[in-house]
Amino acid sequence: MDNMENKHKVTVSKRVRKPSVHRRNLRIATLEGVPSTIFQVLLQGQFLTGFLLYLGASSSQIGFVLALTTLVNVAQIGVAFLIQKLPSRKWAMVTFIGLHRIxxxxxxxxxxxxxxxxxxxxFIALYTTAFIANTxxxxxxxxxxxxxxxxxxxGRYFGIRNTVLNALGSLVMYGGGIILDRYxxxxxxxxxxxxxxxxxISNVVVFFFYPDVPFEKSEEHKFLPMFKKPLKDTLFMKSTLFLAAWLLLQNLTxxxxSYVMLRLLHINYETLSLLNVSQTVFMMASFYVWGNLNAKYSNKRLLFFTLPIIALSSLMWGLLSVMPMLLVLFAAHIVFGVGVGGFNQLAFNFIIGDTPKKERPMYMxxxxxxxxLSSFFGPLIGGQLYEKIAHWPQWTQVYGMQLVVGTLMIALAFLLGRRILKDE
Known part of the structure; x- marks a missing residue:
């Protein structure tokens, strides 16, 4: 009888301990996001554009810098193969992320x-090297x-994590805008x-506490067979190529x-921060909604519904011709926040949830x-277009580009997206 009670206690103890390990790991992953968010918010978006303008960059140079981070993603294919050779992912992760931060x-x-x-x-040399390490x-x-x-x-975890970190990011963004206006x-x-x-530095330190979770490696040991696995997955490739085309359009504008608002509309940093904060607040609210919907509906189906929302946010810039500037900009940023929040979260869940676990690094x-590649050419082409239309009427630069791009996005969403992003 005592033996049976002891076994029962051990079983109950194991049941209690196992979830606590998961909770601790998730807590570390959320905590790590705090310094990472502060670090990245102050170095990207409006602050990146502002710093480049301070350094003397042109619109095409700004477009090139904004595009660089996505171009280096091509190297991820080689990295996905090489990590199969690693005995541990944790310390390689700490090394490369540390290099990126520094x-x-x-x-x-x-x-x-x-x-x-x-x-x-x-700046371009350091920035490029940093994002090669980040790849x-x-x-x-x-x-x-x-x-x-x-x-x-x-779905729910990333919804909550993204909400918390974006709330923090909003405060940091607003604070950064006030500092730049005051100084x-x-x-x-x-x-x-x-x-x-x-x-x-704080961010790198927290990564030391990440667990070194077991790694299920690919069944393929050579590069080409491993590389061909996602390429032969028809449903995955159709969805990925469609999303690449979508991001090419989206990243044209x-x-x-930030360039349009700082240089052409002469908006100050505090107002620009408030616009981005409003976008982030509604993005945060949408994370929770998209996360709960994701528990009922597939990633691909929900991804489709984010597309018209993003397109609408681009078309709303056209209202600048008939309505007060700040009202239109706030409305466009809010709608974009709802759409892109769902898009980013669902695209990530699609890659890590709808792909084979052993082959996931190569799929990613x-x-x-x-x-x-598509996100690289988007800002690059966009920056060049802004330079070419610099002598056109100002409305073509302020909202004309957005109207054209928004119309193209609507057409792409309903002509192709409805067929490709459907449940199989």
Whole structure:
């Protein structure tokens, strides 16, 4: 009788302990996102565009820089193969993510080290190297997090995690905007970079506490057979190529919104921060809604419903011709936040949830490479187009591009998206 009671206690103890390990791992993954969010918010979006303008970059150079982060994603295919050879993913992940944080943060030292005529070139060199390191770190992190988060809670967990981190990001974004308005030019960016350096180091430290979860490796040991696995998956490739085409259109204008508002509409950083905060707040609210819907409906079906919302946000810029500027911009940012929040969350869940576990790194890399190429050419072409129409009537630069792109997105969504992003 005592033996049976002891066995029962051991069984109950195991049942209690196992979920606590999962909870601890998820807590670490959420905690890691805090310094990462602060670090990245202050170095991207409006702050990246503003810093590049401070360094003397043109619209085409800004478009090129915004596109670089996605171009290097092509290298993820090689990384996905090489990580199969690693005995441990954790320390490789820490190394590459650490390099990314250090190199990106060091762009703040450019005005102190280089002559002014080399500022933009030096930024592009450091930024490119940082995101090459991030390519490897991103594959490793996605692989680890997909194993860390149980499939049954994945939709809700990422919904909650994204909500918390985007709430934090909104506060940081607004605070950063106030600093740049109060301390214009190099002084303001120096303050931002001091904060960046503190939290980039903190972020790397938290990664040391990530668990080294077991890694189910591919059954293929050679590169070509492993590379061909996702290419032979017809449903995966059709969806991925469609999403790549969509991102090409979307990125013709969206990454350059900050350029339009800062340079053409002469909006100050505080107002720009409020616009982005409103976008983020509604994105956060949408994470919870999309996460709950994802428990009932497939990733692909919900992905389709995000497309018209994103297209509508682009078309809304046309209202600048008849309505007050700030009212239109706030409305367009809010609608975009709802759409792109769902798109990003569901696209990520599609890659880590609807793909074979053992082959997932190569599937992720293939998706990242194809969408990365299209996302690279989007801002690059967009930046060039803005330069070519610089002497056209101002409305063509302020909202004309958005109207054309929004119309094309609507056509793509309903002509192809409805057929491709459907339940099989």
């Amino acid at each position: 190199l990106w943060g060091s762009t703040g030292l450019i005005p102190f080290i280089f002559p002014k005529e080399y500022w933009v070139i030096a 490897a770190g991103g594959v490793l992190w996605s692989s680890v997090i997909s194993d860390l988060v149980p499939a049954r809670v994945r 214009p030019g190099g002084h303001g960016f120096l303050i931002l970079y001091i904060v960046v350096w503190i939290f980039s 969206v990454p350059l919104y 890399a293939t998706y990242a490479a194809l969408t990365g």
